[in-house]
Amino acid sequence: MTWLSRQLLRLVAVLFAVTLLTYFIVNILPGDVAIVILGNLATPEDIAGLRKDLGLDRPMLVRYFEWLGSALSGDLGRSYRTSEPVAQAIIDRLPVSLQLMVMAQLTAVGIAIPAALLSVRKPGGIFDRISAASAFGFLAVPSFMLGIVLIYVFSVRFDLLPATGFTPMSEGLWDNLESMILPALTLGLIEWTVLMRVLRSDLLTTLKEDFILLARAKGLPPWRVLLGHALRPSSFTLITVLGLNIGGLIGGAVIVEQIFALPGVGRLLLGAIFNRDLILVQGTVTFIATSFVVINFLVDMLYAVLDPRVRHVRFRS
Amino acid sequence: MSEPLLSVHDARVGFNTPRGLLRAVDGVSFELNQGRTLGVVGESGSGKSVLVRSLIGLVAANGFTTIGGSVKFEGRDLRSLPDAQMRAVLGSEIGIVFQDPMTSLNPVMKIGTQIGEGLRRNRGLDAAAALKRSIELLAEVGIPEPERRAGQYPHELSGGMRQRVAIAIAIACEPKLLIADEPTTALDVTVQRQILDLLQREQRQRGMAMILITHDLGVAAGRADDIMVMYAGRAVEKAATRDIFRQPRMPYTEALLRSLPRLTDAAHTRLQAIPGRPPDAARLGPGCAFAPRCPYRTDMCDAERPDLTMDGRRGFACFHPVGQGA
Numbered sequence: 001m002t003w004l005s006r007q008l009l010r011l012v013a014v015l016f017a018v019t020l021l022t023y024f025i026v027n028i029l030p031g032d033v034a035i036v037i038l039g040n041l042a043t044p045e046d047i048a049g050l051r052k053d054l055g056l057d058r059p060m061l062v063r064y065f066e067w068l069g070s071a072l073s074g075d076l077g078r079s080y081r082t083s084e085p086v087a088q089a090i091i092d093r094l095p096v097s098l099q100l101m102v103m104a105q106l107t108a109v110g111i112a113i114p115a116a117l118l119s120v121r122k123p124g125g126i127f128d129r130i131s132a133a134s135a136f137g138f139l140a141v142p143s144f145m146l147g148i149v150l151i152y153v154f155s156v157r158f159d160l161l162p163a164t165g166f167t168p169m170s171e172g173l174w175d176n177l178e179s180m181i182l183p184a185l186t187l188g189l190i191e192w193t194v195l196m197r198v199l200r201s202d203l204l205t206t207l208k209e210d211f212i213l214l215a216r217a218k219g220l221p222p223w224r225v226l227l228g229h230a231l232r233p234s235s236f237t238l239i240t241v242l243g244l245n246i247g248g249l250i251g252g253a254v255i256v257e258q259i260f261a262l263p264g265v266g267r268l269l270l271g272a273i274f275n276r277d278l279i280l281v282q283g284t285v286t287f288i289a290t291s292f293v294v295i296n297f298l299v300d301m302l303y304a305v306l307d308p309r310v311r312h313v314r315f316r317s
Numbered sequence: 318m319s320e321p322l323l324s325v326h327d328a329r330v331g332f333n334t335p336r337g338l339l340r341a342v343d344g345v346s347f348e349l350n351q352g353r354t355l356g357v358v359g360e361s362g363s364g365k366s367v368l369v370r371s372l373i374g375l376v377a378a379n380g381f382t383t384i385g386g387s388v389k390f391e392g393r394d395l396r397s398l399p400d401a402q403m404r405a406v407l408g409s410e411i412g413i414v415f416q417d418p419m420t421s422l423n424p425v426m427k428i429g430t431q432i433g434e435g436l437r438r439n440r441g442l443d444a445a446a447a448l449k450r451s452i453e454l455l456a457e458v459g460i461p462e463p464e465r466r467a468g469q470y471p472h473e474l475s476g477g478m479r480q481r482v483a484i485a486i487a488i489a490c491e492p493k494l495l496i497a498d499e500p501t502t503a504l505d506v507t508v509q510r511q512i513l514d515l516l517q518r519e520q521r522q523r524g525m526a527m528i529l530i531t532h533d534l535g536v537a538a539g540r541a542d543d544i545m546v547m548y549a550g551r552a553v554e555k556a557a558t559r560d561i562f563r564q565p566r567m568p569y570t571e572a573l574l575r576s577l578p579r580l581t582d583a584a585h586t587r588l589q590a591i592p593g594r595p596p597d598a599a600r601l602g603p604g605c606a607f608a609p610r611c612p613y614r615t616d617m618c619d620a621e622r623p624d625l626t627m628d629g630r631r632g633f634a635c636f637h638p639v640g641q642g643a
Contacts, residue, residue: 214486216375220438308472
């Protein structure tokens with residue numbers, strides 16, 4: 001079996017397991033969507049009637065496979081509460097989450113790579129120590145707290161950026177970016193830390209290699225040795241962590257979207273959980289899991305781009 | 318030849334280890350003239366690689382490493398050269414080949430790019446010209462189908478081929494000095510000779526001087542004009558290759574020679590190994606470092622360290638030299 005078909009098979013297996021598991025878990029959650037819809041004063045007969053209408057009275061496995069069948073054809077069902085198609089609800093929120101993810105990752109990578117490169121110029125030097133200390137500092141701060149601090153500084157004190165809310169791109173690019181800067185910064189300032197630490201440690205390992213010595217013997221200046229010879233062979237862990245981050249953020253950043261009142265997938269999921277809108281929860285989780293698996297599959301493909309030896313092993317006959 | 322190409326005086330390299338100062342290189346001096354070959358011979362850990370790397374700044378002083386002595390290359394003091402000028406000398410006038418071509422080539426960079434890199438940097442060639450020259454160099458070091466090979470990655474080549482690529486990189490900028498640091502140790506016996514022949518041929522054609530570092534006196538035998546034997550960070554014997562083989566003076570050199578297989582030996586003759594182990598360079602006593610393994614050792618050898626005394630081109634560091642009457 002080729003590497004590619006093995007990967008695809010694994011992808012299918014993972015998705016099957018994830019959807020089945022969420023279906024189980026979502027169903028044992030306490031609370032009943034019928035009560036949420038009808039209110040506390042509804043009679044047991046009304047509730048039973050609504051449950052029957054929604055199909056909730058049938059066995060769970062039957063409902064799962066029904067759901068799976070239509071999910072495979074792209075139909076994730078309709079929200080119990082609003083009757084809005086689940087797929088449409090996700091597609092509507094996705095651009096916000098995607099934009100947040102991209103801006104957050106650019107921030108994180110934009111800080112992490114230069115910081116790691118400058119750190120390894122002189123390990124244990126002043127820059128290395130400052131960047132290590134600030135990395136651990138940011139890592140220790142929970143995102144909701146960092147978000148609030150940023151809102152306080154940039155919105156309340158200096159009134160530079162809006163505190164919450166989202167402006168779509170159709171209402172002006174700058175207004176749109178403005179509403180996303182603080183949320184992206186909140187995520188990026190936390191994520192650069194891990195990226196920087198893994199890249200720094202891989203760079204230090206690579207810099208001990210003979211081919212680095214040979215690059216120096218060619219008379220290349222230190223920054224050329226770092227960028228031209230050391231960075232690429234050192235970026236595997238970085239790419240892996242980045243893939244995990246991206247996969248996680250495609251499904252929205254639940255807490256950050258909530259703090260900054262961004263209408264992304266994360267907030268959709270949170271609302272669905274509060275409302276016991278099980279079919280919406282199921283659809284959203286499935287979407288998040290799928291993007292996670294797909295992104296990591298793409299990252300795996302990227303290894304082959306980075307390292308010709310991986311290409312050699314994978315695609316040999 | 319008025320002035321030597323390379324002149325090293327009292328080179329020292331020390332590493333501050335948790336166990337104390339490790340004198341990896343302890344007061345080594347030598348000179349190398351244009352077009353000549355110096356064989357630097359010694360066991361692993363004798364300081365030969367560190368010595369040579371420190372000369373050209375690949376081992377540099379920092380909090381962990383101390384470096385001393387003077388190094389003159391064509392009259393320029395390399396130790397006081399600013400970084401940028403040192404890089405220019407290193408890139409265009411000194412070439413180096415490392416031991417293991419599996420690790421000395423960048424695994425994620427095409428071979429042609431790796432050869433051309435130095436040319437672009439030091440000779441100002443553009444990408445196309447550098448690639449063209451790289452292909453010529455590959456052909457020159459005996460690699461078949463050089464155009465195709467230039468576009469390949471190191472893992473697609475055999476060990477011997479990779480070492481040829483490493484040699485192409487080293488000679489790309491027409492250096493005046495070629496340093497070969499155990500160039501055949503990591504290779505199959507069958508290709509060792511080819512690589513040594515290639516090095517020697519390139520050296521003669523280009524009139525380069527060469528420092529050939531090896532743990533194998535046999536490798537240095539036919540290739541080096543002079544040999545410097547190192548033990549525990551010091552030069553213990555220096556002489557013309559012919560003289561070393563005719564009559565070693567330092568007991569360590571004698572022991573090294575005895576450990577070489579000879580064609581004239583009867584079949585199944587046991588090679589004579591040197592008893593004991595090389596000393597711990599962080600725990601050297603006041604005496605001769607070789608004394609614990611030396612058959613001629615006396616009390617004097619434990620008490621005091623013999624200096625390298627030169628007699629013309631020949632020198633040894635021993636109180637009881639071999640072949641006293643010879």
